[in-house]
Amino acid sequence: MSDYKSPIWHPYTQHAIAPEAIHIDRAAGAYLFARGSDDGGDPEDERCIIDAISSWWVISHGHCHPDIVRAVQFQAAKCDQVIFSGFTHDPAEELAEKLINVTGENLSNVFFSDSGSTAVEVALKMAIGFWEQTGKPRRKIIALDGGYHGDTFGTMSVGGRSIYHKLYEPYMFEVEHIPFPEEGRESECFDALEKILNENNDDIAAFIFEPLLQGAGGMRIYSPDVLKTMADMCRAQDILLIADEVMTGFGRTGTLFACEQANLTPDLMCLSKGLTGGFLPLGATLCSADIYKAFYHKDKSKMFFHSSSFMGNPLSCAAANASMDIWENEPVLERIEQIAKSHASAAGALSKRSDLTKIRQKGTMLAMDLKVDDSGYLSNVQPKLYEAFLSQNVLLRPLGNSIYILPPYCTSQDDLDKIYNSINITLNDVVN
Ligand SMILES: *Cc1c(COP(=O)(O)O)cnc(C)c1O
Numbered sequence: 001m002s003d004y005k006s007p008i009w010h011p012y013t014q015h016a017i018a019p020e021a022i023h024i025d026r027a028a029g030a031y032l033f034a035r036g037s038d039d040g041g042d043p044e045d046e047r048c049i050i051d052a053i054s055s056w057w058v059i060s061h062g063h064c065h066p067d068i069v070r071a072v073q074f075q076a077a078k079c080d081q082v083i084f085s086g087f088t089h090d091p092a093e094e095l096a097e098k099l100i101n102v103t104g105e106n107l108s109n110v111f112f113s114d115s116g117s118t119a120v121e122v123a124l125k126m127a128i129g130f131w132e133q134t135g136k137p138r139r140k141i142i143a144l145d146g147g148y149h150g151d152t153f154g155t156m157s158v159g160g161r162s163i164y165h166k167l168y169e170p171y172m173f174e175v176e177h178i179p180f181p182e183e184g185r186e187s188e189c190f191d192a193l194e195k196i197l198n199e200n201n202d203d204i205a206a207f208i209f210e211p212l213l214q215g216a217g218g219m220r221i222y223s224p225d226v227l228k229t230m231a232d233m234c235r236a237q238d239i240l241l242i243a244d245e246v247m248t249g250f251g252r253t254g255t256l257f258a259c260e261q262a263n264l265t266p267d268l269m270c271l272s273k274g275l276t277g278g279f280l281p282l283g284a285t286l287c288s289a290d291i292y293k294a295f296y297h298k299d300k301s302k303m304f305f306h307s308s309s310f311m312g313n314p315l316s317c318a319a320a321n322a323s324m325d326i327w328e329n330e331p332v333l334e335r336i337e338q339i340a341k342s343h344a345s346a347a348g349a350l351s352k353r354s355d356l357t358k359i360r361q362k363g364t365m366l367a368m369d370l371k372v373d374d375s376g377y378l379s380n381v382q383p384k385l386y387e388a389f390l391s392q393n394v395l396l397r398p399l400g401n402s403i404y405i406l407p408p409y410c411t412s413q414d415d416l417d418k419i420y421n422s423i424n425i426t427l428n429d430v431v432n
Helices: 066-080 090-102 116-133 151-159 163-171 186-199 225-235 260-262 289-296 314-329 330-352 379-393 413-431
Strands: 022-027 032-033 045-049 107-113 141-142 174-177 204-209 239-245 269-271 282-289 356-362 363-372 404-407
Touching: 045 269, 045 314, 045 413, 066 174, 066 186, 090 107, 090 282, 090 314, 107 116, 107 289, 116 151, 116 204, 116 239, 116 269, 116 282, 116 289, 141 186, 151 163, 174 186, 186 225, 204 225, 225 239, 330 356, 330 363, 330 413, 379 413, 404 413
Parallel strands: 141 174, 141 204, 204 239, 239 269
Antiparallel strands: 022 032, 032 045, 107 282, 269 282, 356 363, 363 404
16 A cells, blocks of 8 residues: 555546645646645645646636636526426526537437436437337447447446456446547448448447547547548438537537537537536537437326436536637637647657657647557556656646647647647656
């Protein structure tokens, strides 16, 4: 055991070897401010860390954006939490309208929950329920290899099978996984999809995917054309399309939603992370009118059976509304474009390094793989990289040997340069 003192069990942390958690006292813009010393913390010693991964992909406009702070403070004093069955409130009504307006024509209804995982669980239950309710039961789900949709059993089942979930695999339901469409090897993915479609005529309920960018699977990208091809193949058999935009949503890939780039309106869309600008937890599953109607019935037993206590929480919805207003009132897409441009030129420079491979960029995401013998999530190089970045006050948390940047949109050019520079320094000093 290390001399770890806190009783808190942190996520994705091996406490026997992990250093003590960094104690954050406040956050603003692209920065996290850590306590200088462990005992009490002298504000004078405060350490400023650049949050180059948006605190695990959630922060959109920056930490503690004043408009969101104000909206949440106002809502907190007005109405905290309300049962969401049989009751409603302004923040949720307003947000549902806003979401319907920005997500394209096919999506007409919004089911609120409290996280990305629940947004996905709800989508899966709606998809399976849709076929059952319409009298043509379909039971199978298709998913991409290496996907990540959450850590509950349903979402683990549709996610890529990997080291983190090995122990629980016997408890997961069966899913038809198809190869990830690697650039240049897309036909392997299409062939596998076609084979499954041929063999399972009329038994596939839905295809779930992270559009254009797989996050936890290693920041892997594929083109809008590839997405469109897969979607069209599924559509030919009326298979429901579930776009998990939990990470890609709200600007990460360069557009508000990644699906836009493929001109695709899915039947179900899952949102969370950036939905509130990253300020508070909230999930949303948007669905088509056909799906809503399949459950719309005088027969009570046909209702959609799902609830979580804090669904549609007024504070979370108020944060989301404020975040959506920032999208309208501030030049957010321009900021995103600036970051994308900056990333593209940094990618050019980094590509000259012989210790890097697979440098890839999509919108505000820039990723690269360090050439090592042991790649993958448990790569020995990961903790070294992580610690080295932190020692330069840059929060980058590589996925195994994949280093990636996913900054909040307020990140300045100066800070972006610091981040790129920290990668160069780290690779020069620490790894080699
Ligand atoms: C993070 C993530 C989830 C799970 O969201 P949580 O809020 O962590 O439950 C689901 N899908 C994708 C694509 C994600 O990146």
